[in-house]
Amino acid sequence: MNRSIQAFLSYSSRDRHRAVEIADALDSNGFGLWRDQNEILGGENYGPKIVEAIKKSSVLLLCCSRNSVGSKNVKQEVQLAWTSNVPCLPLLLDGVTDYAQLEYWLTGIQYVDVSSRTKNDWLPEVGKAIETLALGRTAPQVPPSSTASLTSNHGLSDLRALARFTDRIWPERYTSQPPVVTRDLGAVPGSAAYQFRRGDRIALRLDIDRGGHLLLLDQGTSGRIYCLCPSRFCPSSEVASGVLSVPQPASPYPYFEVSGPVGHETLLAIISSSCPPFDLMPHQPNQPARQLEPTDCVRLVEWLRVLPADTWEAMATEFEVLP
Numbered sequence: 001m002n003r004s005i006q007a008f009l010s011y012s013s014r015d016r017h018r019a020v021e022i023a024d025a026l027d028s029n030g031f032g033l034w035r036d037q038n039e040i041l042g043g044e045n046y047g048p049k050i051v052e053a054i055k056k057s058s059v060l061l062l063c064c065s066r067n068s069v070g071s072k073n074v075k076q077e078v079q080l081a082w083t084s085n086v087p088c089l090p091l092l093l094d095g096v097t098d099y100a101q102l103e104y105w106l107t108g109i110q111y112v113d114v115s116s117r118t119k120n121d122w123l124p125e126v127g128k129a130i131e132t133l134a135l136g137r138t139a140p141q142v143p144p145s146s147t148a149s150l151t152s153n154h155g156l157s158d159l160r161a162l163a164r165f166t167d168r169i170w171p172e173r174y175t176s177q178p179p180v181v182t183r184d185l186g187a188v189p190g191s192a193a194y195q196f197r198r199g200d201r202i203a204l205r206l207d208i209d210r211g212g213h214l215l216l217l218d219q220g221t222s223g224r225i226y227c228l229c230p231s232r233f234c235p236s237s238e239v240a241s242g243v244l245s246v247p248q249p250a251s252p253y254p255y256f257e258v259s260g261p262v263g264h265e266t267l268l269a270i271i272s273s274s275c276p277p278f279d280l281m282p283h284q285p286n287q288p289a290r291q292l293e294p295t296d297c298v299r300l301v302e303w304l305r306v307l308p309a310d311t312w313e314a315m316a317t318e319f320e321v322l323p
Helices: 013-028 046-056 072-083 100-106 119-134 146-150 157-162 294-306
Strands: 006-010 032-034 059-064 088-092 169-173 195-197 201-208 212-219 225-229 242-246 263-272 312-322
Touching: 006 013, 006 046, 006 072, 013 032, 013 059, 013 119, 046 072, 059 072, 059 119, 072 088, 072 294, 088 119, 169 263, 169 312, 201 212, 201 263
Parallel strands: 006 032, 006 059, 059 088, 195 312
Antiparallel strands: 169 201, 201 242, 212 225, 212 263, 263 312
């Protein structure tokens, strides 16, 4: 391996022992590696150090585990790498591909399973993958640029990779009564449902902990992507913290009707401090929501790339459409 190729090691503190083993193996084989344990001195402000290290790195090595997928710090590091055009190489620590929320992180991205293999098995594979990513070579498993992926019907893959899989967005069966939400932090709302049949009427609830501008996207089972906010379902995209219902009361459409092929439907919510600098409302007066074209997705990704990482967050969930 080439020490001139620097990698940033991103991991949950709960996986520190395993991360140290990986770091030591890479370091002993001549690889330049940045990790917080070695590079941050006591009393230093670690934020600027981490930002600088990620931006200067050739690759971000993501230690994927049950712990890291829920880590706010890991998510911010991945988001910063993405906005800085630093490629990510996931290292699977505990078979996390079985978890739906990590499908978003790993879709289309080359990864290396280090969970049960010996160092002699995975180390050459990791080294080759790092060099390929760092040198900009194209391998079948390595994702293309954000623009290419979004124009090839992968739609929300780049955004879903950064979104937290959350219970703060949930679908429920439509009722004309306003929602009453009382729950402990982290508890699933009692009215939530994640399986619906075609023809069911549903509403969406979002538990928002920061005000801002809401962008709510839906990728249906057909693969088409619609902007649900702003739309005629949700005319006002400026929202306050608290529980938000979609469709909004001002909408002429009181509910969504489940349709399309059977399969999984994905919801992606982005809360940002600024409004997207382009119009996402439907063009036709009888059209409730605008279907996004590949160019719309590209513009959205490019807009997010220039926003500071602490000014927006992305959350995702999914539900199943049954016959």
